[in-house]
Amino acid sequence: MNIATLDTTKPDYSAIKSKQNAAWSSGDYAKVGVTLNIVGEELAEAADLAPDTRVLDVAAGNGNATLAFARRWCDVTSTDYVGKLLDAGRTRAEAEGLDVTFQTADAEALPFEDGSFDAVVSTFGVMFTPNQKQAASEMARVCRSGGTIAMANWTPEGFIGQLFKTLGKHIAPPPGVTSPAVWGTREWLGETFGSDAEVISVTTKMFNFRYRSPAHFVEYFRTFYGPVHKAFLAFDAEGQKTLERDILATIERFDVAIDGSMNVPSEYSEIIIARS
Numbered sequence: 001m002n003i004a005t006l007d008t009t010k011p012d013y014s015a016i017k018s019k020q021n022a023a024w025s026s027g028d029y030a031k032v033g034v035t036l037n038i039v040g041e042e043l044a045e046a047a048d049l050a051p052d053t054r055v056l057d058v059a060a061g062n063g064n065a066t067l068a069f070a071r072r073w074c075d076v077t078s079t080d081y082v083g084k085l086l087d088a089g090r091t092r093a094e095a096e097g098l099d100v101t102f103q104t105a106d107a108e109a110l111p112f113e114d115g116s117f118d119a120v121v122s123t124f125g126v127m128f129t130p131n132q133k134q135a136a137s138e139m140a141r142v143c144r145s146g147g148t149i150a151m152a153n154w155t156p157e158g159f160i161g162q163l164f165k166t167l168g169k170h171i172a173p174p175p176g177v178t179s180p181a182v183w184g185t186r187e188w189l190g191e192t193f194g195s196d197a198e199v200i201s202v203t204t205k206m207f208n209f210r211y212r213s214p215a216h217f218v219e220y221f222r223t224f225y226g227p228v229h230k231a232f233l234a235f236d237a238e239g240q241k242t243l244e245r246d247i248l249a250t251i252e253r254f255d256v257a258i259d260g261s262m263n264v265p266s267e268y269s270e271i272i273i274a275r276s
Helices: 013-025 031-046 064-073 083-096 132-142 159-170 180-184 186-193 212-224 226-233 235-255
Strands: 054-056 075-080 099-104 115-121 142-155 197-211 262-275
Touching: 013 054, 013 226, 031 064, 031 083, 031 115, 031 142, 031 197, 031 212, 031 262, 054 064, 064 075, 064 083, 064 115, 075 083, 083 099, 099 132, 115 132, 132 142, 132 180, 132 186, 142 180, 142 197, 159 226, 159 235, 159 262, 180 186, 180 262, 186 262, 197 212, 212 226, 212 235, 212 262, 226 235, 235 262
Parallel strands: 054 075, 054 115, 075 099, 115 142
Antiparallel strands: 142 262, 197 262
16 A cells, blocks of 8 residues: 655755644644543553553643543653643643643654653654654653553544545645654554564554534634644635535545534554563
């Protein structure tokens, strides 16, 4: 399967990350993130970590995985390079009385010593780093030998993978950057983490995007979800209509609702990796 078109152009990762930061800082991702809460809970169950395990949440967003592991008495450090997302996670943790450390950090240059954590986790976060091999290397580096790397990542074939493919038809991705959805494939995970760890399990799961209607989903995502928000801002009124039409067509391919609402099962991989 050809997951991504090969491009020999060397990406300008600094410039790409700057644009990504602006995109994820726009809108209000926390309003989307909280709808995905169940994924963090299920990942914490799959990881099956003991209390007091030192956990690093990479690209934590507003803290779904952070809170899930903290609820299980893990010692969690929550990181992201978007400060306002960490603020949202901190507010949630304080509301539940959970003791979590929050720290701004770039997933491609984690500010921690080798082997600092017993487990390193991420839900729909680290997969969006532009320098994917570097981010994976950093996750492995800060995880101790014998530790666990646990992730939830969208797949290329699933709804979100196809949504980003639709966006890419309107706004070309940066040259040389591979699709984030490769993080949801066993082949790429094995090739990338193989020298540092063993991929124990890649379980295909579904998250259901439930909205009042397809139009409600588009409006919600163009308002709050940074990449979609920025995509719409890039076009004039006519271009926005075309983009909306194509997103609605993508939804239609997956939507199983029969009452006018939207129920789109979106495939993702729940991944457990053992650090060697």
